[in-house]
Amino acid sequence: MLRRGLFLEDGWTAPARVNVLERRNEKTWVEMTIHEGRNRQVRRMWAELGYPVLQLRRTKFAFLTLGQLKPGEYRYLSGAEVKQLRALVEGKR
Numbered sequence: 371m372l373r374r375g376l377f378l379e380d381g382w383t384a385p386a387r388v389n390v391l392e393r394r395n396e397k398t399w400v401e402m403t404i405h406e407g408r409n410r411q412v413r414r415m416w417a418e419l420g421y422p423v424l425q426l427r428r429t430k431f432a433f434l435t436l437g438q439l440k441p442g443e444y445r446y447l448s449g450a451e452v453k454q455l456r457a458l459v460e461g462k463r
Contacts, residue, residue, distance in 0.1 A: 372402070376418050380408060383415060397424070432458055 372386045387403040402412060413423045429436050433454060439445065447455070 371419060372415060376415050378408075378411075378414050378418060383408070383411065386415065 375383045375385045384405045389401045391399040
């Protein structure tokens, strides 16, 4: 169902890409790619199917990835990255 999109209280979601990474006992690790950023969208999509999300990690936003950053670490964006993000935002207006 996630691959076709789901109807949530704020409308239909775009289709998501889902890959099962690991199954262990009662828990399953999945990789999920969405193309929207609605409020708590991933948690709400899984809840609609009856599955609670116990842990959620964002590994990519637009073209930005975590790379070698560890939890709690950060890095400054380059000027080119800021420019690309601004172009993305302006293109959505």
